[in-house]
Amino acid sequence: MRILLVYPRWGQVDRFPGRPPIGLGYLASYLREHESIIFDQQVDPRPLDSVIMDSAPNVVGFSVSTWTFRQVLDTIKVLKGEYRSIIWVAGGPHP
DSSP states (O other), X not given: OEEEEEXXXXXXXXXXXXXXXXXXXXXXXXXXXXXXXXXXXTTOOSOHXXXXXXXXXXXEEEEOOTTTHHHHHHHHHHHHHHOTTSEEEEESSOO
C-alpha cells in the first residue's frame, strides 16, 4: 500500500518556521511495512494534485490543525471527486 502524508501550508506566513512535521515522521516510521511519502507543503512548492498523480497513493492522510482545518476540508472535498479510489483521512490536533 502506498500512503501519502500531507503537512499543509499554513496560509501566507508559516506560524512555526523551520518546524518539520515530526508527527508525520513518527507515523511514517510506524507504517514502515508500507511505502510512505511525506509531502511538506511548507517547503515543497509543488501542487498537491501533481504529487498525487506522481506518487499514485492508495491513502492520503492530512495533518490538521485549527489553522488549517478549513483549507484541508476544502482540499479533500475537491480532490475526493477527482480521485475516487483514494482513501482520505485526517489526523492531528484539530480532529
